[in-house]
Amino acid sequence: MDIRRLFGANLxxxxxRAGLSQEAVxxxxxxDRAHVSLMERGLQNVTxxxxxxxxxxxxxxxxxxxDESVGDPGP
Incomplete structure (x- = not known):
């Protein structure tokens, strides 16, 4: 499991669920909105x-x- 992809899927x-855009978050x-996008795609390490x-x-x-029950975050 790739923890970054798991985090991104849950993000x-x-x-x-909160009804928010990436820009609002x-x-x-x-x-920047791009930072949220990178996190959601599992391309950003999160501190x-x-x-x-x-x-x-x-x-x-x-x-x-x-939460590992969300989708398949991959290997």
Whole structure:
């Protein structure tokens, strides 16, 4: 399992559930929309600080980004 892809799949799921665009999440986090896109596609390593910022932006707990029941994040 690629942890970055797992995180990204859950980020997209949680963002969609909140009814927010990538741009809206990025604005709440104080980052560029492209950064959110890279995270969702599993192309960005996420620091603990970034994890906390996205949790705050989506009002979720960190553990929700590691839910393995979401899709198939791949090897």
């Amino acid at each position: 997209r799921r949680l963002r969609d 990025a604005a709440r986090m104080g980052v 603990l600080t970034t994890l906390w910022a996205v949790c705050e932006a989506l009002q979720v707990r960190p553990v929700e980004f590691f």
